[in-house]
Amino acid sequence: YAHSGSVWPVKELTWTVRSYPQASGLPRDQVRTLLFYALQAWGNASALTFREAPGADADILVEFSRSFHEDGYPFDGPGSTLAHAFFPGEYPISGDTHFDDEETWIYDPQATQQGAGTDLFAVAVHEFGHALGLAHSSTKESIMMPYYQGPVGPAHLYQLPPDDALGIQTLYGRRQLRPGEEPPAQPIPTQPRIPDLPPHRPTWQPRPPAPDRCQAHFDAIANIRGEVFFFKKKHFWRMQPARNLVSLEPAQTQRFWMGLPLDFERIDAVYERSNDSKIVFFIGKHFWVFTDTRVDPGSPHPITDLGLPSGVTVEAAFVWGHNGKTYFFENSHYWRFDDRAGNVDPGYPRLLTLWKGVPPGLDDIISWNDGSTYFFKGTEYWRFLGGSVEAESGYPRSAPQDWMYCQGSPTASPAPGPRGGSGKPGGGQCLCSG
């Protein structure tokens, strides 16, 4: 078992149901009964007692909610995340337990309706474990395993697995045994499986003036390890896979990528190599190779080392997910490069016009996690679906609006939309609050 690090200071806790499932066939009384037995499972194994007490002051408030429900942890519709609960504490929300109302909640103790829905009792026992101070367990037999494992049998007969019983007992003590009652068997503790915490964060320091993200005109854009990096002058913005901007404020490129020349003014292109995951920066007639955020010995290299003609400046570079090849662009020409072979494919350069619908002089190109390819220039971008070489209709669209959380004028305030996941531009939520 694993503890969350917080615990209720009392052993008699109150609970109430604030809202019931809308679409489920479970009657309200049955929902309350299942929740009662789910709490009782923890009470049977410990000194805790539970009392249903209608009203907002109850320690454990149960809700069935959809999507955004004002706790900062939105639900995601059917499947995936099912429920969550807040650990014990002094905050009003501590102990509250929320179920995704877009799930089909059922009570199926004999597991006869596989695929028909999610067993409310099994999930409730798990979530109440959090509400009482337990964290997720990697023990397969534990009810605190994070993955839904189906029904756990009749609610009124349910007993916690030994690991979970011991976990709750170490927080609140054992229940007083009735005369003649046998104490439960004790499990053998296993080695905890918890990694080291990340290193301490550095203190904040003032930043020099930074470019305006809403003006776009990025120098380079790259998909690196599933995140998109937008480079402009000596700064960059970073977008997570779920389309969240890590911050509205850009970071300083040189404080992140150690080894770029101190006097560079802008980066022409960046891409992550498909064969070894190294990251390549193009500046002028040279390129720098990075392992993660540190430059490799021997950098920079002349661009001619790639087999490109002397005098070429790589303005855009990306790996096309359709064939795994790397493409280098300069103005109205492009080259196809094989990172594994380390040379330009025969028959190149070719004219940019083969990529229908985009102008010459691109800022940069990325393959995104929706399988599409995005071409950027100035304040606009074009989308190429899958392996298509023709821009999708309806493009170009505004890069500041769809990627940088800018609306209207180039310097307008951001208006984050709903959290991403659709893979379509315009979705997502900025991590920065203001």
Added chain:
Amino acid sequence: AGRPSTQRLSKGVDWLTRYGYLPPPDPMQARLQTEEGLQDAVRMMQKFAGLQETGILDDRTLAMMDQPRCSLPDIIGTSELMRRRKR
């Protein structure tokens, strides 16, 4: 060879971050996930889920990431998640 596709990688990083196997990005500290860090996170996730610990975002690992589950992270301590919130 063996490198996961962009889609797999994006999905994997997103999932691993959401459930505490990778630290969330900090606007005040620029840090890129290293290849080794990603592999370690995948390995930890596989260990937690009872899968073979390969460190690779293989089909079984991605399928496990698609399983219905609790939305609390598996590894707590990287954030104050589910602790400091106002009702």
